[in-house]
Amino acid sequence: MPVLEVQNVTKQYKNGRGVENISFSIEQGEIFGLLGPNGAGKTTLMKCIVALCRPDQGDILINGYHVREQFEQAMQSVGTLISGVEAFDFLTAYENLHLVSRLYPSLEKGRIDEVLQWVGMEAHKHEKVKSFSTGMRQRLYLAAALLSSPTLVILDEPTNGLDIEGKLDFQELISRLAKEEGVTFILSTHLIDEVERLCNRIAILSKGKIIGEVAKSQLEEGQTFESFYMSKIRKGKEVNQDAELTK
Numbered sequence: 001m002p003v004l005e006v007q008n009v010t011k012q013y014k015n016g017r018g019v020e021n022i023s024f025s026i027e028q029g030e031i032f033g034l035l036g037p038n039g040a041g042k043t044t045l046m047k048c049i050v051a052l053c054r055p056d057q058g059d060i061l062i063n064g065y066h067v068r069e070q071f072e073q074a075m076q077s078v079g080t081l082i083s084g085v086e087a088f089d090f091l092t093a094y095e096n097l098h099l100v101s102r103l104y105p106s107l108e109k110g111r112i113d114e115v116l117q118w119v120g121m122e123a124h125k126h127e128k129v130k131s132f133s134t135g136m137r138q139r140l141y142l143a144a145a146l147l148s149s150p151t152l153v154i155l156d157e158p159t160n161g162l163d164i165e166g167k168l169d170f171q172e173l174i175s176r177l178a179k180e181e182g183v184t185f186i187l188s189t190h191l192i193d194e195v196e197r198l199c200n201r202i203a204i205l206s207k208g209k210i211i212g213e214v215a216k217s218q219l220e221e222g223q224t225f226e227s228f229y230m231s232k233i234r235k236g237k238e239v240n241q242d243a244e245l246t247k
């Protein structure tokens with residue numbers, strides 16, 4: 001059974017933007033990259049997956065549970081880092097994670113320290129979040145996403161604001177969790193080197209639609225995720241230009 005199934009999902013905002021008829025599924029242990037230009041619909045789709053946004057049509061299943069009808073069961077094994085979801089500034093890193101941990105009564109003692117160590121924030125755990133840099137906040141959000149030992153982790157531009165070392169540490173952590181613990185990841189990012197390094201499959205969103213999907217194993221000789229991405233984006237532009245000309 002796939003960890004995540006997105007079936008014909010459409011979400012249209014009042015201004016007509018959003019995502020249209022999106023379908024894909026992800027198997028356990030995959031690192032799935034969601035790529036696309038600014039405004040393509042990546043965050044919207046991720047928000048739909050974790051029910052921060054209600055699709056107009058379509059179904060989303062996590063480990064076989066319907067996100068809409070079986071929300072609690074579906075979300076039990078999900079960790080998320082989605083733009084726009086903030087920590088409490090007036091609490092420390094540890095206190096913020098402690099607050100999140102109350103959602104998961106069966107967490108082991110010491111788990112907060114463990115995830116803080118993973119993301120390199122142990123030394124700052126008793127500092128208030130209001131004094132944190134963007135990168136430190138991002139590390140804290142990642143720690144929160146991993147706190148409950150989720151089997152599916154949804155990361156929206158997770159290395160935004162991280163320094164070089166932070167990025168590399170993060171990439172190592174994701175690879176390790178996927179390989180050793182079988183954790184499944186969906187990752188949206190604009191950093192193509194991150195995609196090449198981490199992802200085993202990608203989907204390309206453009207103007208709310210999927211215009212390409214490929215696994216690393218399906219790439220032709222000499223082809224990279226970057227060249228696949230650029231070929232799809234260029235093709236999309238040509239199609240749009242042709243449509244304009246025939247209007």
Ligand SMILES: Nc1ncnc2c1ncn2[C@@H]1O[C@H](COP(=O)(O)OP(=O)(O)OP(=O)(O)O)[C@@H](O)[C@H]1O
Pocket residue numbers: 013014015017018036037038039040041042043044045
């Ligand atoms: N709450 C909203 N109300 C109206 N339109 C919205 C809303 N949120 C997003 N949009 C629009 O929907 C489209 C998709 O936005 P979304 O944030 O999902 O894109 P994205 O691929 O995550 O972009 P980026 O790479 O810039 O983060 C954009 O055109 C955006 O302007």
